[in-house]
Amino acid sequence: MNKVVLVKMxxxxxxxxxNRVTVRTFGKEVxxxxxxxMVKNMETDEIKRLEDIYYDIRTVRNISGNIIAKRTNRRKELYFNSTKAKVI
Structure with a gap:
């Protein structure tokens, strides 16, 4: 039986x-x-450091809309998408 190990991002x-990913927060900001x-808010053009919003990040998507990483809730870690998970 194979175990799937999620890789923390x-x-x-x-x-x-x-310039190839969008980041969506739990507050629905993109x-x-x-x-x-650095990250730039797509609606307000406000620029912030990634570390300032890191723990509020919910989903990281590439330009095609595919999910690269996801956090299920604010208390969990941000993990790469399961398609990038390593199999042991």
């Missing part, structure tokens, strides 16, 4: 996704990831 995992781990 840390802040540095965001580096290769600059940000796009910019360089230097």
């Amino acid at each position: 840390c802040r540095f995992h965001f580096l290769p996704y600059v 940000y796009i990831l910019k360089s230097n781990l």
